[in-house]
Amino acid sequence: MTTLLGRREECETVTQLLDQALSGRSGVLVLRGEAGIGKTVLVQHARDRAVPLGFRVECCVGAESETQFAFAGLHQLCGPLLDGVDALPEPQQTALCVAFGQQAGAAPDLFLVGLAVLNLLAEAAEKAPLLCLIDDAQWLDQASAQVLAFAARRVDADRVALLFAVRDTDVDSDHRFAGLPELRLAGLSEMEARSLLATAVHTPLDDAVSERIFAEARGNPLALLELPHGIHAAHLAGGFAVPDAQGVPRRVEDSFQRRSAGLPVATQRLLLVASADPTGDVELLWRAAARLGLDREAAAPAETAGLLEIDGQVRFRHPLVRSAVYRSATPPDHRRVHGALAAATDPLSDPDRRAWHQAQAVLGTDEQAAAELERSADRARDRGGVAAAAAFFQRAAELTPEPAARARRALEGAHAQHEAGATEAALALLAVAAAGPLGDLSRARLDLLRAQIAFHLTRDHGVPGMLLNAAEMLAPLDPALSRETYLHALDAAVLTGSGDAVQIAAAASAAPRSEVPPRPVDLLLDSLATTLTKGYAEGAPLLRGALESFRDSPHTDPDQNRQNAGWLWLAGRNAVAILDDELLHALASRNVALAREAGALAALPAALNLMSIASVLMGELTRAGELAAEATAITQATGGLQLRHAPVILGGWRGDEAETIALSAVTAEDAAYPEGSTDASQAQYALAVLHNGLGNYSAAREAASRACESPELALSSASLPELIEASVRAGHPEHAASALEQLQCRARASGTSWALGMAARSQALTSTGSTAEDEYREAIEQLRRSRMGGYLARTHLVYGEWLRREGRRQEAREQLRIAHQQLTDMGIEAFAERAARELRATGEHPRKRTVQTADSLTDQELHIARLVATGATSREVAVQLFLSPRTIEAHLRSIFRKLDITSRRQLREFPLP
Secondary structure: OHHHOOOHHHHHHHHHHHHHHHOOOOEEEEEEEOOOOOHHHHHHHHHHHHHHHOOEEEEEEOOHHHOOOOOHHHHHHHHHHHHHHHHOOHHHHHHHHHHOOOOOOOOOOHHHHHHHHHHHHHHHHHHOOEEEEEEOHHHOOHHHHHHHHHHHHHOOOOOEEEEEEEEOOOOOOHHHHOOOOEEEOOOOOHHHHHHHHHHHOOOOOOHHHHHHHHHHHOOOHHHHHHHHHHOOHHHHHHOOOOOOOOOHHHHHHHHHHHHHHOOOHHHHHHHHHHHHOOOOOHHHHHHHHHHOOOOHHHHHHHHHOOOEEEOOOEEEOOHHHHHHHHHHOOHHHHHHHHHHHHHHOOOOOOHHHHHHHHHHOOOOOOHHHHHHHHHHHHHHHHOOOHHHHHHHHHHHHHHOOOHHHHHHHHHHHHHHHHHOOOHHHHHHHHHHHHHOOOOHHHHHHHHHHHHHHHHHHHOOOOHHHHHHHHHHHHOOOOHHHHHHHHHHHHHHHHHHOOOOHHHHHHHHHHOOOOOOOOOHHHHHHHHHHHHHHHOHHHHHHHHHHHHHHHHHOOOOOHHHHHHHHOOHHHHHHHHHHOOOHHHHHHHHHHHHHHHHHHOOOOOHHHHHHHHHHHHHHOOOHHHHHHHHHHHHHHHHHHOOOOOOHHHHHHHHHHOOHHHHHHHHHHHHHOOOOOOOOHHHHHHHHHHHHHHHHHOOHHHHHHHHHHHHOOOOHHHHHHHHHHHHHHHHHHOOHHHHHHHHHHHHHHHHHHOOHHHHHHHHHHHHHOOOHHHHHHHHHHHHHHHHOOOOHHHHHHHHHHHHHHHHHOOOHHHHHHHHHHHHHHHHHHOOHHHHHHHHHHHHHOOOOOOOOOOOHHHHOOHHHHHHHHHHHOOOOHHHHHHHHOOOHHHHHHHHHHHHHHHOOOOHHHHHHOOOO
C-alpha cells in the first residue's frame, strides 16, 4: 500500500499493540495528526494484521454531523457485541439498553454505561481477541467519546486492543483522550515524499511544479496523492500556477471540491445527499434521491472518479471528500437536501435524525420543527445524553419564533450544556434566555444556573451571595428548590471562606419551610443555620437529628436515595463537626454504597475520599490508602478533577513529611483555594497532625490555629485537639486553655465517646498531678468505646509521656508499649517514632517493626485481596471496583505470587494488615 510508505516504525507500534492484546495485556493507542497524514491507512493496516491473527474486529467512524446524537458512535461499535449483554450485571445491562434507546428507564450514569461497555468488550474477548478501531474519533458525540475513553483507561488484563485515530482540528478535543498512550504522525521525509509523488503522477513533472507540490504538501501523504489532480495538465509541465498558502487539509479538501465540481449536476446533488447523511444507509440515500428527482445512475460518475463507493453501505473515499462536497454547496441546496432526507427518514424508527434533518431544512423560524427538536432533546436526556440534549435545545431555540418559548428552550439548553461541561455554550444560551420574557420561576432558575456556573469556574467570594439571591427569588415560587439553594449558598460560603456563612444562615432561618414532614436536606439546612447563628451548643443536637435522618431514610426508596446522595458528603463532614464517630462511619459508608449501586462514577471519588478520611481518623490507614488509591484511579479514568483532601490528611497522619508538604504547597499555590477556604484549611490541619507527630510543635500550633479559623465546623472540631497538644508542648498555655474551652463546650453538646474522650485527653494535657492522671484514664476509657483507634493510640502515647516525666518509668513503659505497638500497626509512623523515643528514654529498646509479606502489595492489590478474602468472586469484585473480571484475575495472580500462596482459601487465612 503506497500510503504506508515511510511508516515502518508506526506499523511496528500497531503490531506491538496487537501482540500485547494477544498476550492478555490490553493495549490502547491514540493516533494523532492532521487530515491525510495516514491515520486511516494505519487503522486499515491494523485490521489487515489482526484478522489473520484470529482477532474479532469491530469499528466505528465518527462523523461531523453525528456529534449531536448521543451514543451514536458507541452504538456503531458495540451493536455487533450486544449478543453478550446478558452476561453483564443487571444494572449495567439496563444502563446500556437505556443509553441505546432499547428500553425506557432513568437516565443512566455516563460511567455506568462505560463500565457496561468495558465488560461487554471483556466478554467478547473471552471468545477471541478483540480489536476496536475508532476512526475520526474527534467527531464522536461527547457521550460516546467519554465512555470509550473511560473504557480505554480501565481496560487492563483482557485480550482487547483499542486504536483511536484523532484528527487535529480547530476545536481542541485532546482532553477527551488525554493520558492515553499516543503516537503523533509526522509528515514524510523528502525522499519518501518524492517516491510517493512518483506513484501518483505518471507524466514528467516540471521541477517548479514538483517543488510547489512538495512545499504545499509538507510531507502529507494524501496531499501528495491528491494535489496533482487539482493542477491543470498544462501546469504540470509549465510550472506557472500560483502557489496557495492554505493549510494542507484545506488544500486537499479544495482538490476534492474541484474534482467533484467537474461532475454532472445530478451527480453533484447526489453526492450532497450522501454527505448530509453520515449513516451510510443505501436505501435512505435512494429514497431521498428519488424525492429530488435523481436516479441511481447519477452515482456512476462519482464512483468512476474515485470519490464515492456504494455497495452495502455508502462510503466516501476520505472524510475530506464529504466535507468538501458539503461545504461547497449553497445554503438553499443544503436546505433542499436535508428536507429530502427528513422526508425519507422513518419518524418511528429514527425520530431524532428526522427532526434534525427537518431543522436543517428550515429557513428562518419554524415552531413545528422546534417542537420536534425539543422532544428529541427530552429523549436524549432520558438516555443520559446531556450533550446531545443541549445541541437539540440550542437548535430548537434558534428556530423558535415566539420569544417566550425561545427563552424557555434556551434556558433548558443552558442547563444541559452546563451539565455536559460546556460552560461557554451554557453562558451563550443563558444570554439568549435572559433577553426573552421569562416567568418569575424561570428567571430565578436562570440566576441559580448563572451562580452555579460562576462557582464552577472561579470559586469567587461573590458566588455565595449570588446563590443567596437565587434562593430568595425561588422562595415563594419553589420552596423546596429554594431551600436546597440556601444550603448550596451556605456550603459555598464555607468552602470559599468568603465570610458570608452567618449572613446566609440567618437568611435561611427566616425562609419559608418547604415540606411537612421536612426532608433530610431541610433538617440539615435548619441545623447548620441554627449552629452558625445561635451557637454550637444549641445547634449540635439539631445537627445530630438531621444526620440521623439521612442515616435512617429507607434504603429501598430510589427517589429518596437520589435526593439524599447529593448531600451525603456534606452530612458526613458534619458528623465530624459533632464528633460522632458512629454517624460518620454510617454516612460515609452509605455514601460509597449508594454511589457504587448507582454506578455514579462522577460522584464516587468524593464519597471514597470521605470514607478514606474517616478511616484515617479511626486508625485504619491501610484501608484509607486503598480507598484514596481507588478514588484516584477512577478520577483518572473519568477525566475528573483530582481531590486532594484524603491524600493530604493521610500523609499527615502517616508522618510522610515530603508528601504532606508537597500536597499542601500545591493547594496553597492554587488560586481556586484562597486562604481560609476549606481546601486550604484541610491542608493546614494535615500539617498540624504531621508536625505534632514529628515534634515540631511551634509549626503544628501555627498550622492548627489557621485550621481552627475555618468556618467549616468539621475542620475546627478536628483541629482543636491538635492546637491544644501543640500549644501545650510549645509553651503557650493560654492558647491551649482557650481552645480547651471551645472543645469542652462541643463535647458537652455532643456527648459522644469520641468527643468526651478528646475533651478529657485535652484537659489532661493542660493539667497536673492527680487531675491529669484521672483525665488521661477517662480519655482512654471513653475512646475505647468509640471507633477512633488512632486517637486512642495517641492518647496512650501522651499519657505515657506524662508518666515518664512524672518519674513513673514502669507505668510509662506499659502505656508507651501499647502506643508504639498500635501506632506502628496502624502505620502512624511519626507518632510511633515519638513513642519509640520515649521508650528509649525509659531504658527500653522498642522492637523494630518486621516487614510483612503483605507490605509488597500495592494499595489496589491489597484492596482486591481484602475483598476476595471475604469470599467475593472475581466478578463481584470487578463490579465493585469498576474493572473487568479478567483484570481482577490478573491482579490475583500477582497477589498470590507476592504472598507465596496458591489459592483463595489460603488468602482468606492470610493475615492482611
